[in-house]
Amino acid sequence: MRKTLRMQRGWGQQIVFLGPCLLFFLTIVVTPFFLGFYYSSTDWNGLDLDKAVWTGAANWKRIFMNDDKFWESLVFTLRFTVISVVAANVLALLLAFILMTTLKTKKLLRTVFFMPNVIGGILLGYIWQFIFTKGFATIGELTGISFFQLPWLGTPSTGFWGLVIVFVWQTAGYMMVIYIAGLAGIPKDLIEAARIDGARAPQLFKSVYIPLIMPAITICLFLTTSNAFKMFDLNLSLTKGGPGTSTQSLAYNIYAEALINNRYGLGTAKALLFFAAVSLITVTQVWLTKRKEVSA
Amino acid sequence: MNSSRYRPGNFILEIAAILLAIVFLSPFYLVLSNSVKGLKDILIDAASWPQVFHWSNYSKVWDAINFPQAFFNSLTITILSVIFIVLFSSMAAYQIVRKPTRFNSFVFLLLVSAMIIPFQSLMLQLVRVTSLLELRGELYGIVACYLGFGMPLSVFLFHGFIKTVPLELEEAARVDGSNPYGVFFRIVFPLLLPIIVTVIILNTLWIWNDYLLPVLVIGGNKDLTTLPVAVTKFFGQYTKKWDLALAGLVMAITPILLFFLSLQRYIVEGVTAGSIKG
Numbered sequence: 001m002r003k004t005l006r007m008q009r010g011w012g013q014q015i016v017f018l019g020p021c022l023l024f025f026l027t028i029v030v031t032p033f034f035l036g037f038y039y040s041s042t043d044w045n046g047l048d049l050d051k052a053v054w055t056g057a058a059n060w061k062r063i064f065m066n067d068d069k070f071w072e073s074l075v076f077t078l079r080f081t082v083i084s085v086v087a088a089n090v091l092a093l094l095l096a097f098i099l100m101t102t103l104k105t106k107k108l109l110r111t112v113f114f115m116p117n118v119i120g121g122i123l124l125g126y127i128w129q130f131i132f133t134k135g136f137a138t139i140g141e142l143t144g145i146s147f148f149q150l151p152w153l154g155t156p157s158t159g160f161w162g163l164v165i166v167f168v169w170q171t172a173g174y175m176m177v178i179y180i181a182g183l184a185g186i187p188k189d190l191i192e193a194a195r196i197d198g199a200r201a202p203q204l205f206k207s208v209y210i211p212l213i214m215p216a217i218t219i220c221l222f223l224t225t226s227n228a229f230k231m232f233d234l235n236l237s238l239t240k241g242g243p244g245t246s247t248q249s250l251a252y253n254i255y256a257e258a259l260i261n262n263r264y265g266l267g268t269a270k271a272l273l274f275f276a277a278v279s280l281i282t283v284t285q286v287w288l289t290k291r292k293e294v295s296a
Numbered sequence: 297m298n299s300s301r302y303r304p305g306n307f308i309l310e311i312a313a314i315l316l317a318i319v320f321l322s323p324f325y326l327v328l329s330n331s332v333k334g335l336k337d338i339l340i341d342a343a344s345w346p347q348v349f350h351w352s353n354y355s356k357v358w359d360a361i362n363f364p365q366a367f368f369n370s371l372t373i374t375i376l377s378v379i380f381i382v383l384f385s386s387m388a389a390y391q392i393v394r395k396p397t398r399f400n401s402f403v404f405l406l407l408v409s410a411m412i413i414p415f416q417s418l419m420l421q422l423v424r425v426t427s428l429l430e431l432r433g434e435l436y437g438i439v440a441c442y443l444g445f446g447m448p449l450s451v452f453l454f455h456g457f458i459k460t461v462p463l464e465l466e467e468a469a470r471v472d473g474s475n476p477y478g479v480f481f482r483i484v485f486p487l488l489l490p491i492i493v494t495v496i497i498l499n500t501l502w503i504w505n506d507y508l509l510p511v512l513v514i515g516g517n518k519d520l521t522t523l524p525v526a527v528t529k530f531f532g533q534y535t536k537k538w539d540l541a542l543a544g545l546v547m548a549i550t551p552i553l554l555f556f557l558s559l560q561r562y563i564v565e566g567v568t569a570g571s572i573k574g
Contacts, residue, residue: 017480018400020380021384021447025447029448030410032418032422035421046420049423049427050424098313103313114560115553115556118553122524123527123549126545130330135326138343174567232416237531251416255508278412
């Protein structure tokens with residue numbers, strides 16, 4: 001009798017505490033995820049949501065044999081990811097080192113560098129659309145520097161670099177804060193010891209700082225890699241994938257396939273490949289950098 | 297790191313850092329100063345300080361995007377979602393940590409793995425699921441979506457924190473006759489405050505700025521339009537009318553910037569804590 005009462009209470013507690021979380025998670029995330037395997041092999045559109053026609057391998061054939069734009073967007077995304085991850089992390093690390101020294105305006109500077117991060121990608125894209133098309137043009141006229149006189153966002157390559165610039169501007173401050181936390185955790189006597197042993201700045205950087213902030217590097221590389229690879233909002237508001245489709249990220253290509261071309265089935269198939277690519281890249285990256293972590 | 301004295305080297309670094317900060321801030325200056333100019337002045341010289349202030353840009357946009365409504369919608373959706381995310385994810389994490397059955401460990405593994413799934417890989421099927429359950433175009437529908445997507449990271453953060461809460465406190469309360477719910481809400485929940493702040497901040501920034509989910513789930517219901525969606529629609533209609541577009545942008549970024557500037561210490565720390573544990 002007493003035992004069943006306790007068991008009942010255990011079940012009650014399990015349902016009350018875990019139930020709401022599971023209900024929403026299963027409905028909103030898990031169910032759509034598994035439905036994806038079905039819908040990716042169907043002809044399905046957004047106008048008739050409940051009519052999906054099974055088409056077997058047709059979508060997959062189309063993606064692999066007859067969809068150059070998708071593969072171009074993959075190449076674009078990979079290139080964008082590599083370049084912006086390196087640029088954002090180098091800038092962030094540089095800022096972190098500067099802000100770790102004794103500065104009078106340290107707190108203010110930290111706030112300023114972090115600030116772009118709280119604004120969403122959509123709004124940042126619109127802000128920079130103005131800067132690139134009107135602001136840069138004016139600065140170009142005033143200073144005569146050819147960099148500002150380029151047809152910004154008007155060509156594939158200025159579109160690409162425009163996206164990189166805004167991504168780095170948005171992300172660097174956030175990563176800087178993580179690097180500062182990492183640097184602050186290095187024991188002072190360790191640095192002193194290395195100094196006394198005659199280590200100079202480059203050596204100190206390579207053999208002491210970098211290995212000791214490896215956990216922070218793992219986190220920052222993970223965050224920037226996955227954010228860059230999944231870039232969408234910025235793409236939508238800054239270049240809309242253009243000119244033409246030259247600056248389409250993978251996420252944008254999927255969006256356009258489904259919501260502009262109204263091919264939900266094909267979009268789901270692409271989205272499944274997208275998921276596989278994101279998993280592969282982030283897991284590999286974390287595995288690679290984790291191996292390099294040491295403890296002080 | 298270096299010695300804590302302020303040397304000439306530090307001064308040079310400081311100047312360099314301030315110059316860089318000005319470069320970082322210059323987009324805000326350009327947007328702000330041009331938002332009160334007439335279109336002609338913007339096109340002639342975007343860098344100068346406005347000669348004549350066209351405050352009417354703001355009043356025009358205020359009505360055109362129905363700012364009060366979009367703002368209020370964003371606020372309602374964000375606040376409701378964040379409250380329930382904090383409540384449900386902390387309860388779930390508590391149960392998973394204190395009752396680590398095989399089932400609960402599996403649930404935790406499932407939640408953590410789900411963090412890697414990009415939104416695009418779920419969105420179309422989600423449109424199907426939400427329309428089937430009649431969640432589309434409803435306030436509770438979009439809140440339900442944020443609850444689902446918010447669970448993984450939030451449970452993960454609470455899980456990490458609750459592991460460090462000593463069990464003795466709870467046992468003492470239990471001896472005094474509290475039931476499990478009382479123990480959680482009166483003893484454990486208040487102790488979670490630091491991580492609650494982190495969870496609130498991370499989810500607020502995400503939900504407030506989110507664009508694609510509201511577009512898909514709110515769909516045609518104009519009464520629920522959020523701020524980012526309203527601004528995007530406005531930009532579609534007013535391309536090249538920079539005077540109005542910029543005023544709209546300033547109005548859209550002001551709330552989140554004020555939120556950041558007033559709580560910046562907590563936000564910077566919260567975001568750092570969130571990513572270091574996450």
